[in-house]
Amino acid sequence: MLIEVHNLTKIYNEKRGLLPTSFEVEKGELTAIIGHNGAGKSTLLKMLAGWLLPDSGEVFVDGINLKNRMALVRKVGFVPETPNLFDFFSVEYNFKLFARLFQIPILRIEETLREFNLLPYRNNKIQVLSKGLKQRVSIGRSLLADPPVLLFDEPTSGLDFEMTKEIYKLLKNTHASGKTILFTSHRPEEIKTLATRVILLHQGNLVFDGAPREYFQSKIYEDLYA
Amino acid sequence: MIRNIIALTLNDLAIAFKNKTIYLILFIPLFVFLSLKLVDQKDATFQKIKIGLIQKEKYSPVIIKSIKAADKVFAISWLSDEEDGRRWLKEKKIDGILIGSEKKQRPLELLVLTKASFQTLAIVESFSALQIAAEGYRKNWISDIRPLQDSGIQKQTLPTWILMLALLVSFIIIPGQVAEEKEKKLLLGLLQTPMREFEWLLAKLFLGMILINLAVIFLHLLGKFEFGNSLSYVSFIEVGSFCFSSFGIFLGFLCRNQASARTLGVLVYLPLLLPSALSDFSQKLNAVAPLLPSYWFYEPIKAILLEGGRISNFSLEWVYLFLAGLLTYFLSYLLMKKRWLM
Secondary structure, eight states: OOEEEEEEEEESSSSSEEEEEEEEEOTTOEEEEEOSTTSSHHHHHHHHHTSSOOSEEEEEETTEETTOHHHHTTTEEEEOSSOOOOTTSBHHHHHHHHHHHHTOOTHHHHHHHHHTTOGGGTTSBGGGSOHHHHHHHHHHHHHTTOOSEEEESSTTTTOOHHHHHHHHHHHHHHHHTTOEEEEEEOOHHHHHHHOSEEEEEETTEEEEEEOHHHHHHSHHHHHHTO | OHHHHHHHHHHHHHHHHHTTHHHHHHHHHHHHHHHHHHHSOTTGGGOOEEEEEETTSOOOHHHHHHHHHTTTTEEEEEESSHHHHHHHHHTTSOSEEEEEOSOSSSOEEEEESOSSSHHHHHHHHHHHHHHHHHHSSOOOSEEEEEESSOSOHHHHTHHHHHHHHHHHIIIIIHHHHHHHHHHTTHHHHHTTTTOOHHHHHHHHHHHHHHHHHHHHHHHHHHHTOOOSSHHHHHHHHHHHHHHHHHHHHHHHHTOSSHHHHHHHHHHHHHHHHHHHHTGGGOHHHHHHGGGSHHHHHHHHHHHHHHSOOOGGGGHHHHHHHHHHHHHHHHHHHHHHHTTTTO
């Protein structure tokens, strides 16, 4: 198993957060983590990314404990809902900073810029880019170190139809290159188009884990969404 | 229209309350009130002049008798020697020292902290009046005035400007930048790289130290001020910038956003700046100031720049600033490890 989650828990107050949750993810899966607002989707993803510290439980990615941040950062890339880029610097500068910290050759920056069609924007400041472009830069940056696992928090939130399609294409290509992807989503068409597996969270509990087709035919889908 | 303006004004007030700007409005007048209470005492105009006399010195009996008789104007402190007197003067326990002069007709020299001050003027005028009352003619007993801080008025203000710059960088700029990186999740982004927490903290610390050093160098170049005892001066600038930058980073970690960090920065900045900078003007402030780390930076800098002091005289202050900086650095490290308010 590439990702092993054992009793991962985070409680903000008595009602919100993630109750003890366990699951495993195999290499190459494209897993959609879904649920209503406050179900614990982003909390789960942020804990896997090391943004939040869990109250209890353990996570192993490729055998590396989540607590070993220095090793884990090379295994997991995270793309947050709102791109956290250095707005006042250029696209290239943002890539270079991360490349330096990861000690990645400069050549990799050129590759990534080309791969994500960002060459025309390389000298543009982040603050002048559209939300879709920012998201592309954010995804590109998270792939600089070539991590085997990628986490996306609402990757198409706030994007128009064209940009959403573009992000879908990016996700599919990234998945096709052998990456394991977990993403949170609200959109049924996104789950149908992209996911090979669905994990449904409800009020902090994992209530469904299976294939997308099973999910859309399940009673729990009818009860919660239909 | 009026309803809209009222709604928007209330909204703005709510934002000011939420980002803690309102605390400044409450805090600054309160702080000024307390400071003024310490500076402007009711009996300030009736304060006795505290004059130091050296035990071994042979003063004219007329002078001693006159000073003792004017016990409502003068309070005498007997000192073992001039060195002891200089120490008392620096600690502001006395306003001036009378030292025997070689000029026989006008037998006294007055040693004061600074020549151009209200205290020096008050001493000279009081002695002049005393002399006229005792001898009946206008010929001052004091032949010369020697200041302990032998420098121009511009240079005398330099330690205050340096303190102000160090605190400005440390408590206004640094906390804002730390909080901005937290608020925009830039720090969390950086923590997804193999960067260690202490490396990020050290980078911020160096930023603060570089900015303070640049500001001090720029100040010296513009004012054409000499550096005094360079080694002692530089070592205090470095330890001070280390201590306050580290403190500033810690403040930044206590805040969720830039607005809160700026407000908290000002709340810390003023109390650290004013009592130290104003300590020369009030005995009470002089008593309060040593409780603040800024005073442990300001006093040595002042002594090094104006009185030819050396680091060896202020080793305790240096160690204090270094340890305070280390402590706040460690606290910031703990907060960063806990992803505090990120």
